Amino acid sequence: MARKSWMYAVLEAVQYEMRQDKNMIWIYELTPPVASTPGMPVINLEKEFGRKRVVNTGIDENWMASCVLGAGLAGSKAVTYIPYQGNCMCFQVIQNHAGKLRSMTGGMASMPIVFLLEMTGQTPGFAGQHSDYEIDTYYAHIPGVKTVVPSTPTDAKGMMASAIRDPNPVCYLYPAGLRELMEEVPNEQYTTPLDKAAVRTIGSDISIVGSGGGMPEVLKAADLLQKQGMKVETIDLRCLKPMDTETLVKSVQKTKRLLTVDQSYYTLCPGAEVIARCAENVDGARFKRIAFPDAPPPAAPEMFLWMRPNADHIIAAAKKLVG
């Protein structure tokens, strides 16, 4: 065990898999696959595996996504790291090709590939094109691709190992706001399932469900509420598709109150899906969701930070629901 950042943990998983499989490749355009963490060796995939397998490309996310798809179809495992500015530029190839090919080929197409899609949502000041978080909804809506959004370094490592070993295309969302997050992460390779939510705190008064970049605020709010005597069950979705209905429903059956928290836009946010699944399965429960308003993120921090859901919003909404 050692304290590792989110991306260090991810690259550790990738490094292990690339050492096992000489055919596996990695494509990037801006962010080199390099990470360091105190007391641990620097990971530099480009240096270790060479530029034949690890390629810095021109700015063309459509090509990057298509390239790993083609590599997968040719029988190689492949990962591409798409930075947040371009995380929808490759949408079409994932939506219309990666997600459909297995079905269209009657099950023959093999796509052991990972689209590592960086997203923000934590960044005031950059406005519109560089502050969005809504891609969780977009990619989770596509049939045929698994969509996951780990929020801790430990999950990030285990889920990357699973994603690479998974024979299906996986959209692996990276909340860049968690870049600085550090925690103890095992050094050895392990896997974390791509279809299970994580219950972070156990309680009986209310279920609060969040994901990705929103989780630190959810946990902060839960901590403060618990200190005030509310028994809060917090759930980290981790997997948007397939979504872990069982864990969600079990929790809401117990608490009868569900609050969802999203950094993406309100309309059709992942929380809406969580509420729909629980409403279908639990009688007599109450629901509430908070999310970013249906507005492009404005540049000015005053506006942006007022609009982004935070711990205060979560606490107020939880009290309304429980009180």
Add this chain to the structure above:
Amino acid sequence: MFELESSEVSQETAGSAWLPTASRRTFLKGVAGAGAAVSFMSKSAWANGEIGFWAKDLPADKLTEMFNTIVRIRWHERTMVDKMITDPKYRGYNHFYAGQEAVATGVCAALNNKGPFDQLDLVYSTHRPTGHAIAKGVDMKKMAAENDFRATGLNGGYGGEMHLSDKSCGFIGADGMIGPGHVIATGSAFAFRARDSKQVAVVFGGDGTYATPHFHSALNNAALLKLPFIYVLENNLYHQYAHYSYSCPMKDIADAARTYRIPGVVVDGQDVFQVYNVMKTAVDRARAGDGPTLIEAKTYRYYNHWGAPGAEAGQLGAFGYDPLAISSFRPEREVRAWMQRDPVDICRNILVNWGVLTRARADEIEAAAKKEAIDAFAWADKQPFCKPEDGLKNVFVEGVVPARQFG
């Protein structure tokens, strides 16, 4: 040089008669245009012996104005760097343009930047927009306020540096993305052609754009439809932190113009008058209905891709290494070599040589530009912050969207 085979020329002329209703006259004009395009294609403007003539014939006040624009951009840059690294309260960020001033200045000097909106030439900018904005005529004070997210800024604090825009001077504006804006610009050009306007649409792009499908889509469609569209590719050698050899297999990106049968010109982006001359040729061609041009300006940015790590207050240039750029990035010796061919110095020396300016007058202009920039940032500092709830405005023309963060 790139002489086309006769079969290729005939393809070109055939292409020019794409309109089913094309008259014989249109057809012959197309043939002549194709000939001109061939001789113009992918050459260095300097090698063509065309340098200095138009620009040298411009009135002295126009030439002086070009120098003024260059130093205004330069001092806006330097003031902003100083602000970023000395004032902890300052929140703006910048993709710096210092070193590339001659390109924006020479390009915009050949455009119509004043008047009613339906007569303005439109400029689509990049994520490195402040130089383009100043050259097009954007108010420096309001831009400084926008870059610090003030309510009275150019775009009310909604945009910030990467989304600056000003309809009043035809500056469609900055774009945080690489590529899409270039295709969109061809749409403006299409509208101009459809309504028989003499306006032109100009897009600034960087060397990184070459790798995108948008570069090729913009030029292909502009060429097919003979649109009044000018692609100004600022090759500053690095897209973000990667040398352009990572994204383009050619030394001269202007060579790509051959594929689309349009003129492709390489120009020294450090010399504002060479830039003006090739731009003037391209604008004349576009206004005459002869179609698009690709201009590649060889230039260089002094500061890093983003922000100014390594910079020192009062010092020009930044030679630090960005924390993101853990792998290859540019060598310091290269930065220093480019700084020896500084666009401000080149412009000043040429105008002194031509007898348009004295050194003393040039110094006065530069001092005034410096004062304007310092005053602009001081004015911006006093502007009000945005009201949080105004974030719900401007989503649609009417009304506000509901706040959804409270539950």
